[in-house]
Amino acid sequence: MISFENVTKTYPGEVDAVIDLTLEVAEGETISLLGTSGSGKTTTMKMVNRLVDPTCGRILVAGVDIMEQDPTVLRRSMGYAIQHIGLFPHMSVAENIGVVPNLLGWDRKRVDERVDTLLSMVGLEPGEFRDRMPSQLSGGQRQRIGVARALGADPPIILMDEPFGALDPITREELQNEFLELETEIRKTILFVTHDVFEAVKMGDRIALMDEGRLQQFATPRELVENPANEFVDQFLGQHRFQLSLLTRTVRTIVDEVADTDGQGPSQRPEVFIPGHSSLVAALDLFKTTGRETIPVYLRDKYRGTLSKSDLIKVISQILGDTGGGQ
Numbered sequence: 001m002i003s004f005e006n007v008t009k010t011y012p013g014e015v016d017a018v019i020d021l022t023l024e025v026a027e028g029e030t031i032s033l034l035g036t037s038g039s040g041k042t043t044t045m046k047m048v049n050r051l052v053d054p055t056c057g058r059i060l061v062a063g064v065d066i067m068e069q070d071p072t073v074l075r076r077s078m079g080y081a082i083q084h085i086g087l088f089p090h091m092s093v094a095e096n097i098g099v100v101p102n103l104l105g106w107d108r109k110r111v112d113e114r115v116d117t118l119l120s121m122v123g124l125e126p127g128e129f130r131d132r133m134p135s136q137l138s139g140g141q142r143q144r145i146g147v148a149r150a151l152g153a154d155p156p157i158i159l160m161d162e163p164f165g166a167l168d169p170i171t172r173e174e175l176q177n178e179f180l181e182l183e184t185e186i187r188k189t190i191l192f193v194t195h196d197v198f199e200a201v202k203m204g205d206r207i208a209l210m211d212e213g214r215l216q217q218f219a220t221p222r223e224l225v226e227n228p229a230n231e232f233v234d235q236f237l238g239q240h241r242f243q244l245s246l247l248t249r250t251v252r253t254i255v256d257e258v259a260d261t262d263g264q265g266p267s268q269r270p271e272v273f274i275p276g277h278s279s280l281v282a283a284l285d286l287f288k289t290t291g292r293e294t295i296p297v298y299l300r301d302k303y304r305g306t307l308s309k310s311d312l313i314k315v316i317s318q319i320l321g322d323t324g325g326g327q
């Protein structure tokens with residue numbers, strides 16, 4: 001869907017912001033672009049919608065070189081959400097969300113319907129929020145509007161540059177979780193910039209870790225954590241190795257090994273169950289909040305065995321041993 005082919009960006013003054021980047025983002029995939037400040041993430045993202053043009057190399061979107069496309073048309077085909085979301089202050093919520101649909105010439109009724117759909121999608125009651133001004137919103141609500149605006153004309157590609165970066169940790173986590181839910185419904189190709197390794201692991205199907213303009217590793221969160229490609233990646237993960245390996249290891253990957261798979265399990269999926277895609281941390285949390293000693297594991301609707309709290313803790317201690325105890 002998006003291909004970077006040996007892309008380099010040198011800003012005036014010989015600043016090499018991105019160096020020889022080759023990266024392929026598949027359709028429907030979410031890529032976390034991860035790195036410390038100044039590593040070239042924003043530049044990489046801005047080259048996709050031509051807010052910045054590469055110095056050399058090519059970027060293809062759906063097989064077409066973006067330099068052969070009109071930048072304005074190109075931009076309208078991609079959603080863009082950024083940290084200080086830049087809602088237009090003199091426009092209502094509805095006008096902000098409707099910006100791109102209006103530019104594309106949608107009729108009034110279709111825009112209004114789209115605005116209401118998007119408000120509901122990001123968890124805001126349309127009747128209450130449609131006519132508010134940005135100054136009448138909390139930080140979290142503003143970011144939600146920012147996400148809704150990025151989805152405005154239902155573009156296949158969404159670019160997000162630290163979209164939740166300015167929020168307090170609780171609101172931030174809330175928005176991450178909501179966005180993950182939303183994403184499973186909308187199936188977009190998403191480039192998600194973050195400097196936070198936990199956010200990168202949570203949001204990305206794959207992570208592109210950059211340093212000083214160079215791609216250091218491009219891998220699934222689990223590969224990144226378990227097989228760092230070089231010294232830099234290893235250092236970058238550093239003291240978070242233990243916690244990260246619990247986040248990237250899902251229940252599905254341990255269930256055959258440690259769960260009790262005798263018997264059929266309940267004939268219907270019970271109220272309390274562990275979804276196979278849960279991380280080990282989330283599974284442990286569920287034991288804590290429910291106070292149970294055993295919980296059945298389900299992959300979608302299929303019973304896969306019953307996990308006990310003590311076996312889960314054993315696996316976790318084993319990982320703790322493997323990763324040096326997270327000191």
Ligand SMILES: Nc1ncnc2c1ncn2[C@@H]1O[C@H](COP(=O)(O)OP(=O)(O)O)[C@@H](O)[C@H]1O
Nearest residue numbers: 011012015017036037038039040041042043044
């Ligand atoms: N418009 C610009 N002109 C000159 N240098 C820039 C410009 N934008 C970014 N840079 C430089 O390019 C490098 C990468 O910046 P950026 O892509 O914003 O990194 P990140 O988003 O990872 O923090 C930095 O050294 C930054 O100072």
Ligand SMILES: [Mg+2]
Nearest residue numbers: 041042043161
């Ligand atoms: Mg940036």
